[in-house]
Amino acid sequence: MKQGKTLAQLGRELQRQRLNRQDFLADTRSLEVETNSYGSTLHLSLDSKTYGFGIGELAHQQIAARLNIPYRYYAKMQSEVPALLDRNINTWLEQKPERRMIRVLDGKVRAFLSDRYRRLDNLELCAAVLPVIQEMNGASIESCEVTPTHLYLKVVNRRVKAEVKVGDIVQAGFVVSNSEVGLGSLRVEPLVFRLVCKNGLICKDLAQKKYHVGRQVNASDDSAYELYSDATLAQDDKAFFMKVQDVVRAAVDEAKFLLTVDKLREATQIPLKHEPIKAVELLADKFQLTENERGDILRQLFMGADNSRYGLVNAVTAASKIAKTYERATDLERIGGEILSLPVPRNILPPPSYDVNLAIPEYETISA
Numbered sequence: 620m621k622q623g624k625t626l627a628q629l630g631r632e633l634q635r636q637r638l639n640r641q642d643f644l645a646d647t648r649s650l651e652v653e654t655n656s657y658g659s660t661l662h663l664s665l666d667s668k669t670y671g672f673g674i675g676e677l678a679h680q681q682i683a684a685r686l687n688i689p690y691r692y693y694a695k696m697q698s699e700v701p702a703l704l705d706r707n708i709n710t711w712l713e714q715k716p717e718r719r720m721i722r723v724l725d726g727k728v729r730a731f732l733s734d735r736y737r738r739l740d741n742l743e744l745c746a747a748v749l750p751v752i753q754e755m756n757g758a759s760i761e762s763c764e765v766t767p768t769h770l771y772l773k774v775v776n777r778r779v780k781a782e783v784k785v786g787d788i789v790q791a792g793f794v795v796s797n798s799e800v801g802l803g804s805l806r807v808e809p810l811v812f813r814l815v816c817k818n819g820l821i822c823k824d825l826a827q828k829k830y831h832v833g834r835q836v837n838a839s840d841d842s843a844y845e846l847y848s849d850a851t852l853a854q855d856d857k858a859f860f861m862k863v864q865d866v867v868r869a870a871v872d873e874a875k876f877l878l879t880v881d882k883l884r885e886a887t888q889i890p891l892k893h894e895p896i897k898a899v900e901l902l903a904d905k906f907q908l909t910e911n912e913r914g915d916i917l918r919q920l921f922m923g924a925d926n927s928r929y930g931l932v933n934a935v936t937a938a939s940k941i942a943k944t945y946e947r948a949t950d951l952e953r954i955g956g957e958i959l960s961l962p963v964p965r966n967i968l969p970p971p972s973y974d975v976n977l978a979i980p981e982y983e984t985i986s987a
Contacts, residue, residue: 620773620812620819621940621948623764632765633742641723644734647712650721652682654701661728663721673727677768677800681731685719686711722800729767730800739805739859741770744797747860748772751867758871761792761812761819764945770797771949773819775812776871781880783929784887788814789880793870794821794949807866810952811879818936820959821952822879882959886929889963895920898931906954915941932958 624632649664652674659674674682683693688707696704722730749772752758757778764771772795779791792810796803811820891898895917903913919934932955939951 620762620817620952621942621945622762623771623945626760626763629763629765630745633745633770636724636765637740637742639725642738643721643723644718645721646716646718648716650712650719652705652708652712654697654705656701659697659701659704661721672721672723675727675729675767677802678728678731681801682708685731686715732801736801738799739797739856740799741765741797743856743860744770744795744805744863745772747864748795748867751864755868755871758792766944766946768798768800768802769946769949770799771795771945773810774870775810779871779873779876781877783813783880783883786815789883790814791871791873791876792819793867794819795867796949805863807863807870808953809870809872809875809879811876811883813933813936816933816937818933818940818955819952820932820936820955821949822956822959823953879959883929883932885963886932886959887925887927889928891926891928891931895926902931902935902958912938912942912947912951928958928961 623629643663643665645663645665651662653660653662659679660671661674661678663670663672679693679697680690682688683690686708688711693704693707696707718734720730720732720734720736721728722732752760752772752774755774755776758774758776760772761775762771762773773792774795775790775792777790780788782788790812792812794808794810795806796808797805806823809822811822812818813820893901899913899917899920902908902916908916915938916934919937920930923930923933923937925933935951935958936955939948939955942948942951
């Protein structure tokens with residue numbers, strides 16, 4: 620499992636972000652974008668003043684999507700004809716007015732969201748779930764990180780464990796993840812932690828989700844204004860996070876964990892049909908892996924010397940530890956879980972005694 624920040628470092632960063640963030644609810648007619656060789660700036664008119672914020676990559680993508688501008692064309696205008704991009708954006712912001720939530724961090728727009736987007740922030744989430752984790756007998760945070768798009772807490776309970784093969788022990792756990800920028804719901808996903816190599820496997824098909832959708836914020840005029848913590852909203856959030864605490868308390872479900880262990884044991888008996896290079900090529904095509912990721916997985920498959928579905932799962936999760944980013948490492952842990960959840964092929968034959976003729980199941984059955 621890829622390591623991120625220590626818990627203390629995570630706490631300091633979340634506190635820093637709290638002090639440096641701003642949220643606005645704005646009519647799009649109070650917004651204007653200006654682009655030059657240094658990047659794009661969003662100008663926001665507020666209380667007879669105009670504020671300027673840089674625009675992050677994700678916010679650019681969200682603006683393009685909301686205005687129905689194909690992103691490849693958007694990026695082309697941005698790099699080649701910035702004035703044309705500004706004209707497109709500003710025209711549609713004016714012609715199709717609506718209210719949007721603008722999330723700003725460190726002077727840069729990080730998200731361009733619906734006015735119904737519910738702010739479920741990382742600091743409050745940690746304040747709610749960390750005491751629950753501390754109360755769990757045998758539980759500890761194995762890895763944690765906050766990226767530009769997500770918070771991750773990866774927890775392992777060392778008291779809930781089983782053997783997949785003799786000496787190959789796995790432990791139960793879960794991942795709590797949240798996005799403050801509109802990239803998915805607050806999620807609690809089962810995690811399986813393999814002791815022999817410290818790999819993590821995320822079973823996202825068993826995830827619990829809480830969505831960032833709330834009441835539409837009322838406003839009496841078309842102006843922009845800054846959003847602060849509202850007492851009523853705080854009470855709603857308190858009730859919401861109490862539900863999240865209940866989900867976390869039930870996250871290490873021994874029955875579900877043993878079902879996953881059964882799948883892992885079953886995977887040890889499912890041979891692969893193609894040789895390793897072809898198997899990894901099929902995997903790369905399905906999940907859009909980079910050349911580096913393809914090479915890392917192939918090396919791990921050879922090093923593991925296990926030509927079964929279990930071997931492929933472990934190759935993918937082992938490669939996650941050397942992924943370029945924490946975000947991508949988590950993606951690979953989820954891909955490992957998707958491979959594990961594939962249907963069992965009919966008429967499984969014993970694994971071949973040689974190192975070629977490895978197989979991978981038909982990938983059109985994978986849920987992307």
